[in-house]
Amino acid sequence: MVSNKNQEFSTLNEDLGPSIKSLIESIKTNSDLDTVVLYKKLFKKNVPIHLRSYVSAFLLKEYMGKTKKRSTKKPGEKSLFINIGKNRRVYPSDLIQLITKTADIDKENIGNIKILDNYSFVNVAGKEADKIVSLLDNAEYRGRKLTVNFAKKDI
16 A cells, blocks of 8 residues: 555656756746745735645645646647747746747637757647737847757647
8 A cells, every 4th residue: 555655646646757957947037936925925824834834735626637638729729830949948838938028919819838858849739820920030038049840740
């Protein structure tokens, strides 16, 4: 029985470990630090100290459940290739911010994001795909010229 729980923890750690590290990195680099501090104060005021780790774990579970549901491709979505990845310390939140600010679209039009070492794939609403490609292709991001085009395969 104990080994089953250890195996379950190990599997969860493999699945969620990188996501947790990504969340921590997002918090460290988040440009809206005032909002994060406000949420921290709200959390501290409303959650008893002995329940904080449980509430944090529950919130993480809820968050990860919602992001996993988001990973299925919706009808009409198109996959885009972007030539930046983990080696450039790019996270999903960075790509969402880049796309929403540059193309002036809502983040609801962005679907699954897969970041690999040197490049990334992003699912976007079909009606916004051409606009995103035209605005981001050859744009400069973190000192590097972006190549953005339609992916050969869907993610």
